Amino acid sequence: MKPKMIVSFFVVATMTLFSMLTIVQAETDDTGSAYDLGSVMTFGDIDSTHVNFDAIYFLHNTGVIQGYDMGDGAAEYRPDNSINRAEFLKIILEGTGMATNEDYETCFPDLIEDAWYETYICQAKAMGVVQGYPDETFKPEQEINEAESLKILGNVMNWEVETEENQLWYEPYFDYANGKNIIPVQDVAATMTRGDIAEMIFRNEEVKTLELEMYSEDSIEELFAIYGIPIYDIYMIGSDDDTNVATDDLNDGTNIVAYISEDGPVIANGEEEITVYVNLIAGDGSYVEGHELEGSIMVPRNIERYDFEDSGNGLYTLVLSSYDAGTFGLYIKDTSSGDIFTTEVTFAPGEPDYIDVVDVLYPYETEDHYAYIYASLHDEYGNILTLDDGYALWFETDLGQFVERQYDAETHTWYASLAADVFGEANINITEFSDLSINENVTVGFDMVYIDVPEAVYEGETFEVPVYINYAGYDSLADYDLRISYNSGYTMFVEASDPIEGDEFDEPVYDVQGNEIILYQATNSVPAEDENHIKHVANLVFQGAVVGGSTIYVSDGAITTGGEEVVDADLPAEPEEAGQEINVKSTKLICIDVYTLEGSDDTDYMEANFDVDYAENIFNTAAENCNCPHYVNFTFFYQEIAQDVWQGITEFSGMDIGEEDDVIEEDEMEDIASALVAYDGCIQVFYVPQLEVDDETGAADPNGVTMGWSDISPTEYIVVDNSRDAGDDMTMAHELLHMMSGNTVLDGHNANATAQEQNDSINQGAEQPGNLMNYDEPGENITKNQCDLVEWANYQDQP
Structure with missing residues (x-):
């Protein structure tokens, strides 16, 4: 048994306003149980002595299993009940996040159509996870045995099983799981x-x-810490002034006592620091020296690991700073003994600095035909400030009236809906409630005629422009007469069509005179009387003819009401200047050489093809939003490189791979990329089993893991560790944006960035939630500033 050890843990911050570290406090019971298990484990038929308790406790707290509802808030798991094949598939697919819940046509003859299990079984069949029995049935109600469950789990989780001749079908999976x-x-x-x-x-x-x-009970606490799940034998033994005391009663008899000071908050500006001091004290009161402590911060999509500095006399220190506001799990592991303590650190956002208008929806775009304005509040580093932080946004308008002003806690945005029964422009001023100097303005037009023109199309693309009549202030609409102008040099008019069959208007009548479309129609029966006085009357079909900019706008128009009143359209004095611009863009043809190094997790031609298509869609969405000046067409060549070949390359170059043959280091990757020459002008992309980054001394850094990187010197290539792609499949697109910009497009919320790089990434938009380059909250968005850094001249236009 190890000697008893006491860990005193406290935090010193640069500011002292309110507590920035928290520990869950709970009453102890006679058994010294860590938490009231009713709050974290809701199954009445399970306690901590059950042989499967850790597993059930973990899966319940990660949302994989829910159990049977017994009423009055009680639930049972019934661990000794058997489970059938359909139930097992549901648990596996839902638990891994793979379930699509799509509607499938019945894929086995013995399935009941539209039964709850149909989507899971047919998805699994489509994935190649299950094939059914030789008689082409699936037998969903049949109890599942160990052999069947191992094969399904192994196929879903992509176990790297090894097969031998004359083996039974289940033996490779059994051997893998047993090992x-x-x-x-x-x-x-x-x-x-x-x-x-x-x-x-x-x-x-x-x-x-x-x-x-292999699985070990000794690693359970570390797994729980990563998922932020309370370790169930932690309990509070008291509180003294500004110090919380927690005891972790470990199974081997070692006691860990944590003292946490209540200093803070620390502002997420990359400068203010949290210093974590840990004292290791043995049971006899002496300080314990020479241990190695590791601190891990659980940020979204990633775990950032740092080594404590041994300051002597049993004192270990860690200094943390961040540009990213939020509360993050922190666990401290004594790697010498395996002991772990878990808590949280909080970095607070700074003062309000600017308002971002997230989106504007015009009346024709919404179901209730109100205009909607969405806005968020940020500090100077891009962190979002919320209502919970004590802030609020206020909306004012000079036209119409607000129907509601609300805060959306899920998206951390404020929004207002605006209605108007007159035509004109509403100038909306948005201010921070307590500081009117922080403001933003946006204009929303309430027009008689709306046309919805796409911002961009590719050369040769056919597109529709919907036409809406707004007859607010009038009871009904009898007919309309419009003149719509466009630049025939860049866009070619094709036809006008009826968008809603069977309504009051038939196919629109139109005539083309030069660069003008004369569009008119009367109702075929009674005047239109839509509840919110907006009517979709026509679709204009155009084609992008020549690369360049064009404008489509309403140059003249009038409507006749049901009372036979003729109302002229209230148009801007310079309608062509107020028209909606459209850009006809060229398409850049970009070829990609994709290599999969044998052993890469879940990567084959289909996976690579999906990633390339997904990346293309992300770039082309940015082109449609006018952030990127060109569309892209990614074409790719695919080849799998056998393990003995790629390992032979690194061995020939003199690299020492050692025992971890599947771990690719930077120098090894450079050798592989140099040896495999890409087609002229193509981007090399490598899928590898596992990546490892070297530290500054050139030695392998076990904490330096990454999902991918792009290198432009001396060899240009992209490398993707698909096993760490976090399930979002964005690594390919992320690294392509790096590569295509010569690595001038930077990552957002990168803990290793310099202050200048952090500032540049903010200016590029990488800090925005939902941006492709945002480490913490990634999404599919690419900003104009990021697109402008792409070296488009390096790529040819598609013929």
């Missing part, structure tokens, strides 16, 4: 219980997440 200590019972014919299934999924998750050779 990883994933199997709770070693009987392939045994009927699996709900407890067995939970144990198997849990053990597999530990091995995968912690990258272990």
Whole structure:
């Protein structure tokens, strides 16, 4: 048994306003149980002595299992019940986040159409996870045995199983799971219980997440810490002034006591720092020296690991700063003993600096035909300030009236809906409620005629321009007469069509005179009387003819009401200047050479093709939004490189791979990329088993893991570790934007960035939530500033 050790842990911050570190406090019971298990484990038939408790506790707190509702807030898991094949598929697909819940045509003859299980079974069949029995049935109600469950789990989780001649179908999966200590019972014919299934999924998750050779009970606390799940034998033993005291009663008898000071908050500006001091004190009161402590911050999509500095006399320190505001899980691991303590650190946003108008929806775009304005509040580093932070935005208008002003806690945006029964422009001023100097203005037009012109199309693309009549202030619409102008040098008019069959208006009548379309129609029966007085009357079909800019606008028009009153359209004095611009853009043809190094997780031609298509869609959405000046057409060549070939390249160059043959270091990747010459002008992309970044000394850094990188010197290539792609498949697009800009497009919220790089990334828009380059909250958005950095001249126009 290890000697008893006390860990005193406290935090010193540069400001002292309110507590920035928190520990969950709970009453202890007679058993010294960590938490009231009713709050974190809601199954009445399970307690901490059950053989599958850790597994069920973990899966419940990660949302994988819910149990049986017994009423009055009670639930049971029933771990000893058997589980059928359909139930098992649901747990696996929902638990891994792979479930699409799509509607499928019945894929096995013995499935009941539209039954709850149909979507899971047919999705699994489409994925190649299940094939059914030789008689072409699936037998959804049949109890599942260990052999069947191992094969399904292995196929879903992409186990790298090894097959041998004359093996039975289940043996590769059994051998893999047995070697990883994933199997709770070693009987392939045994009927699996709900407890067995939970144990198997849990053990597999530990091995995968912690990258272990095999499952071990010693790593359970580390897995719980990564997922932010309370360790159930932690309990509070008291509080003294500004110090919280927590005791972790470990299974081996070691006691960890944590003292946490309540200093803070620390502003997320990259300068203010949190200093974490940890004292290791043995049971006899002496300081413990020479241990290695590791601190890990659980930020979204990633775990950032830092080594404590050994300051002597049992004192260990860690200094943290951040540009990213939020509360993050912090766990401290004594790597010498394996002990772990978990808490949280909070970086607060700064003072309000600017308002961002997130979106504007015009009346014709919304169901209730109000205009909607969405806005968010930010500090100077791009962090979002919320209502919970004590801030609010206020909207004012000089036309119409607001129907509602609300805050959306899910998106952290304020929005207002605006109605008007007169025509004109509404000038809307948005201010921070307590500081009127922080403001933003936006204009929303309430026009008689709306046309919805796309911002950009590619050369030769056919597109529609919907036409809407707004007859606000009048009871009904009898007919309309419009003149719509366009630049025939860049866009070619094709036809006008009826958007709504069977309504009051038939096909629109039109005539083309030069650069003008004369569009008119009367109702075929009674005047239109839409509740919100906006009518979709026509679709104009155009084609992008020549690359360049064009404008489509209403140059003249009038409507006749049901009372036979003729009303002229209230148009701007210079309607062509107020028209909607459209850009006809060229398409850049960009070729990509994709290589998969054998052993790469879940990567084949289909996966690579999906990633390339997804990247193309992200870039082309930016072109449609006028952020990028060109569309792209990514074409790619695919080849798998056998493991003995790519390892032979690194061995020939003198690189020492060592025991971790599947771990690719930077120097090894450079050798591989140099040896495999790309087609002229093509971008090389490599999918690899696992990446590892070197530290400044050139030695392998076990904490330096990444999902990918792009290198432009001396060899240009992109490398993707698909096993760490976080399930969003954005790494390809992310690295292509790096590569195509010569690595001048920077990452947002990158903890390793310099102050200048951080400032540049903010100016580029990488800090915005939903931006492709945002580490913490990534999405599909690319800003104009980022697109402008792409070296478009390096790529040819598509003929």
